[in-house]
Amino acid sequence: xxxxxxxxxxxxxxxxxxxxxxxxxxxxxxxxxxxxxxxxxxxxxxxxxxxxxxxxxxxxxxxxxxxxxxxxxxxxxxxxxxxxxxxxxxxxxxxxxxxxxxxxxxxxxxxxxxxxxxxxxxxxxxxxxxxxxxxxxxxxxxxxxxxxxxxxxxxxxxxxxxxxxxxxxxxxxxxxxxxxxxxxxxxxxxxxxxxxxxxxxxxxxxxxxxxxxxxxxxxxxxxxxxxxxxxxxxxxxxxxxxxxxxxxxxxxxxxxxxxxxxxxxxxxxxxxxxxxxxxxxxxxxxxxxxxxxxxxxxxxxxxxxxxxxxxxxxxxxxxxxxxxxxxxxxxxxxxxxxxxxxxxxxxxxxxxxxxxxxxxxxxxxxxxxxxxxxxxxxxxxxxxxxxxxxxxxxxxxxxxxxxxxxxxxxxxxxxxxxxxxxxxxxxxxxxxxxxxxxxxxxxxxxxxxxxxxxxxxxxxxxxxxxxxxxxxxxxxxxxxxxxxxxxxxxxxxxxxxxxxxxxxxxxxxxxxxxxxxxxxxxxxxxxxxxxxxxxxxxxxxxxxxxxxxxxxxxxxxxxxxxxxxxxxxxxxxxxxxxxxxxxxxxxxxxxxxxxxxxxxxxxxxxxxxxxxxxxxxxxxxxxxxxxxxxxxxxxxxxxxxxxxxxxxxxxxxxxxxxxxxxxxxxxxxxxxxxxxxxxxxxxxxxxxxxxxxxxxxxxxxxxxxxxxxxxxxxxxxxxxxxxxxxxxxxxxxxxxxxxxxxxxxxxxxxxxxxxxxxxxxxxxxxxxxxxxxxxxxxxxxxxxxxxxxxxxxxxxxxxxxxxxxxxxxxxxxxxxxxxxxxxxxxxxxxxxxxxxxxxxxxxxxxxxxxxxxxxxxxx
Ligand code: LLP
Numbered sequence: 092x093x094x095x096x097x098x099x100x101x102x103x104x105x106x107x108x109x110x111x112x113x114x115x116x117x118x119x120x121x122x123x124x125x126x127x128x129x130x131x132x133x134x135x136x137x138x139x140x141x142x143x144x145x146x147x148x149x150x151x152x153x154x155x156x157x158x159x160x161x162x163x164x165x166x167x168x169x170x171x172x173x174x175x176x177x178x179x180x181x182x183x184x185x186x187x188x189x190x191x192x193x194x195x196x197x198x199x200x201x202x203x204x205x206x207x208x209x210x211x212x213x214x215x216x217x218x219x220x221x222x223x224x225x226x227x228x229x230x231x232x233x234x235x236x237x238x239x240x241x242x243x244x245x246x247x248x249x250x251x252x253x254x255x256x257x258x259x260x261x262x263x264x265x266x267x268x269x270x271x272x273x274x275x276x277x278x279x280x281x282x283x284x285x286x287x288x289x290x291x292x293x294x295x296x297x298x299x300x301x302x303x304x305x306x307x308x309x310x311x312x313x314x315x316x317x318x319x320x321x322x323x324x325x326x327x328x329x330x331x332x333x334x335x336x337x338x339x340x341x342x343x344x345x346x347x348x349x350x351x352x353x354x355x356x357x358x359x360x361x362x363x364x365x366x367x368x369x370x371x372x373x374x375x376x377x378x379x380x381x382x383x384x385x386x387x388x389x390x391x392x393x394x395x396x397x398x399x400x401x402x403x404x405x406x407x408x409x410x411x412x413x414x415x416x417x418x419x420x421x422x423x424x425x426x427x428x429x430x431x432x433x434x435x436x437x438x439x440x441x442x443x444x445x446x447x448x449x450x451x452x453x454x455x456x457x458x459x460x461x462x463x464x465x466x467x468x469x470x471x472x473x474x475x476x477x478x479x480x481x482x483x484x485x486x487x488x489x490x491x492x493x494x495x496x497x498x499x500x501x502x503x504x505x506x507x508x509x510x511x512x513x514x515x516x517x518x519x520x521x522x523x524x525x526x527x528x529x530x531x532x533x534x535x536x537x538x539x540x541x542x543x544x545x546x547x548x549x550x551x552x553x554x555x556x557x558x559x560x561x562x563x564x565x566x567x568x569x570x571x572x573x574x575x576x577x578x579x580x581x582x583x584x585x586x587x588x589x590x591x592x593x594x595x596x597x598x599x600x601x602x603x604x605x606x607x608x609x610x611x612x613x614x615x616x617x618x619x620x621x622x623x624x625x626x627x628x629x630x631x632x633x634x635x636x637x638x639x640x641x642x643x644x645x646x647x648x649x650x651x652x653x654x655x656x657x658x659x660x661x662x663x664x665x666x667x668x669x670x671x672x673x674x675x676x677x678x679x680x681x682x683x684x685x686x687x688x689x690x691x692x693x694x695x696x697x698x699x700x701x702x703x704x705x706x707x708x709x710x711x712x713x714x715x716x717x718x719x720x721x722x723x724x725x726x727x728x729x730x731x732x733x734x735x736x737x738x739x740x741x742x743x744x745x746x747x748x749x750x751x752x753x754x755x756x757x758x759x760x761x762x763x764x765x766x767x768x769x770x771x772x773x774x775x776x777x778x779x780x781x782x783x784x785x786x787x788x789x790x791x792x793x794x795x796x797x798x799x800x801x802x803x804x805x806x807x808x809x810x811x812x813x814x815x816x817x818x819x820x821x822x823x824x825x826x827x828x829x830x831x832x833x834x835x836x837x838x839x840x841x842x843x844x845x846x847x848x849x850x851x852x853x854x855x856x857x858x859x860x861x862x863x864x865x866x867x868x869x870x871x872x873x874x875x876x877x878x879x880x881x882x883x884x885x886x887x888x889x890x891x892x893x894x895x896x897x898x899x900x901x902x903x904x905x906x907x908x909x910x911x912x913x914x915x916x917x918x919x920x921x922x923x924x925x926x927x928x929x930x931x932x933x934x935x936x937x938x939x940x941x942x943x944x945x946x947x948x949x950x
Pocket of ligand 1: 623626644667722724758760761762793794795796831832833834835870874929930
């Protein structure tokens with residue numbers, strides 16, 4: 092049995108230089124070990140435009156040097172490959188170009204170039220490029236059989252098709268017929284053919300329309316029954332926004348056919364939407380790959396495995412037209428819409444978005460033949476004016492939020508809609524397939540809106556296996572703000588420490604102190620701060636923060652004991668456990684900790700403990716927040732807190748056991764960057780204050796103060812937080828506001844140093860292995876968290892290697908950093924993993940019996 096085919100399509104810029112052909116040769120050879128490879132190539136970049144220009148010139152009786160320019164580009168490429176453009180091997184290439192010149196001369200003489208002739212002239216670009224490509228590949232050691240695609244793809248014209256359609260925008264049905272390819276390919280492991288071209292049933296040359304090479308490739312892949320279709324282009328894949336407009340746009344790693352088609356038709360120019368139809372129909376995965384960067388994974392388009400709702404991208408199409416007709420005649424008039432749409436069909440103008448109301452129909456038009464000044468549009472307007480008042484907005488932009496089951500994401504999308512404040516929206520439309528939510532706005536509002544929406548929807552989305560690095564990162568932009576970090580100053584000390592070849596956690600106490608002071612200074616509305624020691628229970632950290640006047644928030648009896656042991660009897664401890672054994676409360680109380688309960692259970696199980704005691708209750712506000720679903724601690728399905736609206740019942744149970752409520756406590760989650768989160772919570776607790784009883788002394792708003800994780804994420808605005816809390820504090824005299832941050836105080840103060848054990852290339856992926864992994868730092872594996880990684884040994888050498896940073900643990904999730912640019916490491920170099928001071932060592936394990944990195948403190 093013959094091995095299966097894979098089809099690789101290379102576009103115009105991907106075949107235009109010798110360097111790119113080297114990549115093509117390398118990729119073809121790599122696959123040819125296990126598969127048969129069909130390369131489908133476009134004409135050299137710019138060729139089709141030049142030939143089209145020559146056709147137009149010939150029709151108008153003008154001379155044109157377009158074919159000579161095309162021939163020169165081919166000769167230059169041949170020379171760059173070390174070939175003599177006049178060599179006998181390149182005779183087929185020259186023959187195709189000569190044929191184009193001959194046909195053009197004929198057209199020029201007669202002043203006529205009907206579609207049938209134009210198709211033959213335009214087809215010579217692909218024919219010549221592949222004839223040249225076959226020789227270049229041979230010179231690189233890859234014997235590729237040149238196939239004329241007209242033997243493989245046959246169009247199916249309809250009887251009434253115009254010649255334009257028949258020859259220049261033909262339809263080719265997708266059929267599976269591997270024998271049609273197997274016969275001419277023979278035993279070749281690599282075959283090479285043209286995109287864009289096919290033949291009519293009568294054997295004449297026809298074209299698939301502009302952008303048709305992608306479609307050719309999909310049709311050929313279906314024909315061959317190929318395993319995968321790879322579209323090689325000059326960008327790394329589909330992005331969450333147009334990266335030229337939004338540099339923080341992220342690569343989409345995986346996407347379903349329908350969403351990808353939606354994206355492609357809404358303005359992502361990476362692939363032609365029509366090419367996805369045949370692939371989807373035959374369930375064939377499509378991979379988008381980047382010819383200049385073959386080491387990158389790109390985007391994979393395949394069947395929708397995950398049906399859960401998701402926002403995938405923000406797009407913008409500019410230069411459209413919005414047209415509205417208003418009339419009272421619409422009320423209750425059956426058939427009005429049929430009359431409205433009839434002239435569109437007659438004028439050949441297709442409609443994109445539609446909105447209707449009682450008395451108005453609005454539509455957007457993507458492309459109007461001859462433009463809004465042209466005859467068809469004028470005639471359309473005249474016809475519509477017969478129906479009612481017509482209003483035209485041109486140019487207009489359509490901004491779309493694209494994803495799947497968009498209607499189910501409205502809760503997530505809602506905060507981003509503030510982007511539309513003070514910008515007129517002319518029409519909103521939700522696609523019937525629920526793949527987009529589109530807004531028609533003034534044309535120049537399009538780009539800033541996309542930027543803003545993208546920021547709001549994507550900047551805080553750390554963990555999403557479907558999304559890859561940002562465009563900036565992929566292009567090798569250095570990771571930001573390293574310059575200011577303490578570890579740059581203390582690099583020599585760190586390298587000395589790591590000289591033993593072991594992994595190390597290192598904490599800089601000066602940074603802890605600085606953060607503690609910064610927070611207190613910025614938030615005078617907060618009466619007392621507690622440090623949530625679960626983030627980092629190192630004794631030196633506890634001592635540093637206690638010395639700064641912070642109390643300690645503990646969640647287990649072990650934390651209470653450790654804090655007491657480190658800080659002595661004067662330290663203020665708050666005990667906020669969740670589902671812990673009743674006995675722990677008694678022991679914590681005995682050690683002098685204030686108790687927080689999150690339900691009535693103690694009243695039932697340990698009434699003796701409550702008698703005469705003041706204690707706090709932890710409430711569930713009904714909503715949560717944070718960097719990942721696993722760290723959001725509010726809402727009905729969360730195990731934390733007593734429902735805020737059932738405070739009365741809880742109070743009577745506790746008071747029944749002889750206790751008084753001295754504090755109300757709530758915690759939304761971890762890694763929150765929105766400054767409104769705590770004021771909103773404070774307002775809720777303040778509204779409950781009267782119902783807690785006379786003994787109430789404080790409201791604790793929990794922790795969760797976030798730090799920017801990914802580059803480009805905006806920092807938590809402490810001034811805005813203070814401004815939000817201040818009026819609440821003022822309205823509650825005698826009641827203290829409390830916060831209990833963990834991460835904010837310690838995350839940036841800690842780094843993980845890990846020695847490089849191996850640098851290994853597997854196929855096209857580079858793995859940099861380090862001496863410790865998820866056993867020391869589980870956050871990337873658990874939450875998809877992003878930690879900056881720098882080659883400390885080489886710092887500040889610019890990053891030049893695109894790699895996956897992995898640990899030694901036997902789990903495929905043991906990846907500390909995906910898709911990172913590093914200054915090329917050698918074995919023994921030390922990688923620094925930043926922001927590791929919070930929930931790093933605290934969550935470490937001995938998994939695989941590998942001890943986690945040991946901790947060192949720098950005073
Ligand atoms: N208060 C309570 C009641 C908490 O449950 C927590 C954290 C904090 C305060 C402190 O939150 P912070 O300011 O550190 O965000 N392992 C996760 C974080 C889990 C936090 C659990 N509770 C991570 O590595 O992101």
